Amino acid sequence: MTTERFVQDLHKTSQKTAASRLQIYCSSANVQVYDLMERNFQPSYKNLVMILIVSSDFYQSLKFFFNWESTAPLLKLIYKNGVPEGEKEHLIVDMFKEVANLSAGQMKRLLNKSNIHSDISLPISMRGYDDLFSNQSNNPQQYTQSWKFEVGDSNLIFTSAIESRGDLSPHQLTEEVEDNDDSIEFF
Numbered sequence: 001m002t003t004e005r006f007v008q009d010l011h012k013t014s015q016k017t018a019a020s021r022l023q024i025y026c027s028s029a030n031v032q033v034y035d036l037m038e039r040n041f042q043p044s045y046k047n048l049v050m051i052l053i054v055s056s057d058f059y060q061s062l063k064f065f066f067n068w069e070s071t072a073p074l075l076k077l078i079y080k081n082g083v084p085e086g087e088k089e090h091l092i093v094d095m096f097k098e099v100a101n102l103s104a105g106q107m108k109r110l111l112n113k114s115n116i117h118s119d120i121s122l123p124i125s126m127r128g129y130d131d132l133f134s135n136q137s138n139n140p141q142q143y144t145q146s147w148k149f150e151v152g153d154s155n156l157i158f159t160s161a162i163e164s165r166g167d168l169s170p171h172q173l174t175e176e177v178e179d180n181d182d183s184i185e186f187f
Helices: 003-025 074-078 085-113 128-134
Strands: 032-036 047-054 058-066 124-127 142-151 154-164
Touching: 003 058, 003 085, 003 142, 003 154, 047 085, 047 128, 058 085, 058 128, 074 085, 085 124, 124 128
Parallel strands: none
Antiparallel strands: 032 142, 047 058, 047 124, 058 154, 142 154
């Protein structure tokens, strides 16, 4: 396996994991996923939740870009009895932090099953345009892929960025996320 193939598999698995965790968390029947070719979307999204997956050979950041106002309808899928008006922004940010944590936890499980030891950070929230500052890497072995997720009338951007610290060709994911995998594991 080549480094590029491993990175491609890791991106694909991360996208499937994030979409499935969002779908499960929101009790939603449908998350539409679209590939994005451009990366100039950050300034248009006010919010960003990010989590890191770190191994000895690479690190990966999973990022959810969103506007809390346009994703607030997702709260209706979670809180059936309604949400107090002043709590929406806080709850939507917390929701994406939880989805990020569940996604990274699932990725850690898949990596560990592939004999790739990894650790995860806590999810952090920041302004969407802060990614312009945090994404300043001089490493030529940085690989980024982005997708647009649509859940009902809500949309967000999910990004997987992998920075290699060397040759990743010896690595291989031995298990993939199934499209119908509706399990959530708590660590």
